Amino acid sequence: MADKDKGPRKVTSFDVARVAGVSRAAVSRAFTPDASVSPKTREKVYQAAKELGYRVNYLARSLTNKRSDLVGLVAAGLDNPFRTLQIDNLARVLLARNFRPILLPTSPEADTSTVIGQLLHYAVSGVIVTSDAPPTEICEQCAAEGVPIVLINKGNDIPFVDRIISDDRMAGHLAATHLIDSGVRKPAVMAAPAISYTARRRSEAFIARCKQLGVEAQFLQVRINDYRSGYDAAAELAASGIDGLFCANDYMACGVIDRVMQGRGRDDAPPLSIIGHDDIPQASWTAYDLTTIRQPCDVQAEKTVDLLMSRIVEPDLTARVEFTPVTLIRRRTA
Structure with a gap:
């Protein structure tokens, strides 16, 4: 009755070793990545563990190691x-x-x-x-x-x-070169540099490359590099005359696109050229079809x-x- 009250006994590595016909050390090696153990022994241990319902207690092992x-x-x-x-x-x-x-x-x-x-x-x-x-x-x-x-x-x-x-500097270089080569004459970059090392580097490289190409780029600062910041900041774009925009990430660029496309057909091209960064899955969606910089x-x-x-x-x-x-x-x- 005492055993019933305690419930089923926990299966141990000793039980696995007994059923598999190997030593307890062999059981330990079988469940240790890159440990020296023959394929035959490992298979015998795995089979015995499966039959008994044994699982390695990795947390307990960490206390030992x-x-x-x-x-x-x-x-x-x-x-x-x-x-x-x-x-x-x-x-x-x-x-x-x-x-x-x-x-x-x-x-x-x-x-x-x-x-x-x-x-x-x-x-x-x-x-x-x-x-x-x-x-x-x-x-x-x-x-x-x-x-x-x-x-x-x-x-x-x-x-x-x-x-x-x-390579954020190359990202800014690529975005600026592509926009200028495609005819953009009033480019801008949108980012929150105060809280993001990558956004700061991308923005600096974009502005520097535009200057090399003889075009002055504007900097549009937002609080956070997120969708809402892009959506809210896009309200001012129409009156600014900006015709090309590099966003610090795709998430923000999606917010910009949704705002500037309000009231327009989804098959229309955005009224300005937009480039994002990261190549998130949503960038390839038909609703956005966003030109971007892929970060692998x-x-x-x-x-x-x-x-x-x-x-x-x-x-x-x-x-x-x-x-x-x-x-x-x-x-x-x-």
Whole structure:
């Protein structure tokens, strides 16, 4: 009766070893990525585990190893389709490399160091930050505890912290050249540079390239690089005489298009040339058909995890920066 009251006994690795006819160490190796174990033994262990309903307790294993296979993903702006695409690619690459992503949403106003501090309680193997760059102090604390950090599209140069950066200067160059070559004579760039390193770099490069081509570009500053900011700011475009616009991201460009197209047929071309950035899935929708600058999330994800894994092995490497290429995608809006 006592056993019934306690419920079914939990299956352990000892049970799997007994049924598979192998040692408990062999069971451990069979469930450890890249461990030395023969295919025949691994198959026997997997079959026994399936029959018994056994699952590896990775959290318990992390207590023994002092490090889990968890990698923290810190991200803000998850309403932006690009951020969702970025997180999806990072998560898939981490899973393929035998890590387990744990997502911690934050916001531009939040203290990133608090979020990263929470991750350290879970003995994470690393942290990837796609939101605002964390303060130097928390990065130094992570380095001291052997937890590498990789920043994506962030400008801060921090010791022992690696960065992956999209080629924003080329993006601004491509957008300006395409608009001017297509006949635009009063171009502008729309961005919120105060809170975004990438928006600032893209804007500066766009304005500089326009100047090289003999055209003065206007700067239209918004509070946030989001749909609503683009939609609201577009109300002033008709009276400005601007005939070509580069938006810091596609999300904002979609807001601009929806505002300027109000009362017009969806088959009409926008009354001004518009270029976005990121190539989110919505950019190719018929409603937008947006010319944009593609930022390759898949390449970024691979490079990010490469840097993370190499720093796990060699934590004292000097800080590294790698750039990912951009490509102009031509559609109806420009």
